[in-house]
Amino acid sequence: MTKTSAETRSVVVERELPHPPEKLWRALTQPHLIEEWLMKNDFSPVVGHRFNLRGEWGGVLDCEVLEVEPNKTLSYTWNFVHEDAAYDLRSVVVFTLTPTGAGTRLRMEQSGFRPDQRQAFGGANAGWQQFFAKLDQVLARVD
Amino acid sequence: MARDHNVLFRTLADPSRRAIFERLCRDGEQTVGALTARAGISQPAVSKHLGVLKQAGLVRDRHEGRQTHYSAQLGALAPLINWTSRMTGFWEKRFDALEDLLHRMDQ
16 A cells, blocks of 8 residues: 555445444355445455445446455455446455444445546646535535 | 547647636626637637637537537546546545444444
8 A cells, every 4th residue: 555645545434333343344254234235245254255236236346355364354346347437446454343342443444546537637737626525525415 | 548538638639729718617608709708819719719618529519690609518628627526526425325324333
């Protein structure tokens, strides 16, 4: 994970859950439980295992387990191969579980990069960020 | 698609053009005259920007009598929206479902 920030875009979502790490770990690693909150899958908690996540929308993600540290860290690739560069995505998802007094803090970080985006954002000036922020608001209303 | 991407970025890279587009996004359909009144640039300049926006698929024009009304085409922006905001929304929803599941596992 030493890519520069210009090339990498990360999504981080964190949540405190009132459940012990062991229980959370089961939800993250048992296929029938993964299916209940994420997607249909043929996951197995073994480094190097290749699997698919199948979305309700028909899309299929190609994944490979990168790291398994029971009750602590789970990481896999999250790739969506698409001939249209706007949809093609190569990324890595890392789940980190940290015990807290009341349960577990779950952190999910997805970092990915798309060559076309790197190029398009390469010459970005400060104005772009504002523009996209406003755009998100507009589009949120459209939905 | 990568080419279309670049066209969109190039089109919106001009601050005046972006301002016109933002105005159409915010306030809905407008005539060249109405846009010129607030743009701080001449009507021919506004018309030229609208032409470029139209070529990129970002605006649509509609003729009514002598007037031409322009409206923003938000769909044209879809490929440009940062995937991070979409993915964040995705994971927040998945985490909601995970919380539900954990709760049910208690039963």
